[in-house]
Amino acid sequence: MADAIATEAKEKETATPTAVAKEPAFVDLFAGTAMSAADAEAVTLRSPVQLIVFAGAEGSGKTTVLASIYERLSQGPFAGFNFSGSRSLIGFEEICHLNRLASGSVQPETQRTVPTEEATYYHLALTREKAGRQRHHVLLSAVSGELFRLAKNSREDCARLTFLHRADAIVVLVDGARLAAPESRENAIADASGILSSFVDAEMLDARARVDFVFSKLDLVIAAGQSAENVLPKTQAKLEAKFRTRVPGLRFRRIAARPDASSSADMKDGLAEAFASWTEPKQPAARETWLRCVPPNNAREFSKFGWRYFERVGRDTP
């Protein structure tokens, strides 16, 4: 089986705009299930990788976001990228097509993620639509709702999520379906807010990581009427007030990763814009920032990679 990562160096040497125009896109496909931390580490050690971590209460829509990103990429250019391979193709297929077939329904459904103690990762190799054939590697982390529930309740459990240090983007989903219903609204906000609080309190976030609160299932919020929609800016203001000083770059988005078939065709699902921003490279750390960063002793190698990488970047920065 060919190896996408191994061919990358060769591509860097040979890919020119002319070559790109003449040659048909070559797509390497890798069979593989969702990756463990060790597999993910193997990818990060070989190539620069963007790690995007999705957090959120059970059922908030994390897996559906991953599945929809993969589905859109497999249909053609998406968010400025072309799909160019994956080491977790079977994993993606499992959360997309198999679920659809298994449910036998017209409306796709995402199966509940089986809770695990370890994060799992889904790999994407992408090429920029307008910029040659150099591959960009992205890891999407699908962490079970249970793991985040534990993290929310215990600083100790949160500290086990060491891979968060390495994340380029952290996306905390606020469940739109629960926001839309007055009886579950406050709990939905508290769940999302509690998760980010745990990460901040346990100092799990890299200061340069993008942190987004994402209102998910926008179609259901809109379907619930104007009063439900009005909750979104109010919730944003509340969360902004709470985190403004502790997470300066905090941003807010609204997405419908898998809108109901009945929802308006005019509704913007927001997924492409969101994915484009999550995959933007982080700025290298200022020298004084990386000098202050010390990985915890119990961090996995995958997390420590982040420090080694940024130490190198910092050393090369005049």
Ligand SMILES: Nc1nc2c(ncn2[C@@H]2O[C@H](COP(=O)(O)OP(=O)(O)OP(=O)(O)O)[C@@H](O)[C@H]2O)c(=O)[nH]1
């Ligand atoms: N209408 C609508 N439903 C959605 C949307 N996104 C997700 N869902 C549904 O919400 C339910 C939960 O989504 P999941 O992606 O499984 O949520 P999760 O956060 O991965 O849940 P756990 O794995 O249990 O933590 C599924 O039935 C999805 O089909 C959306 O944009 N619109």
Ligand SMILES: [Mg+2]
């Ligand atoms: Mg899930």
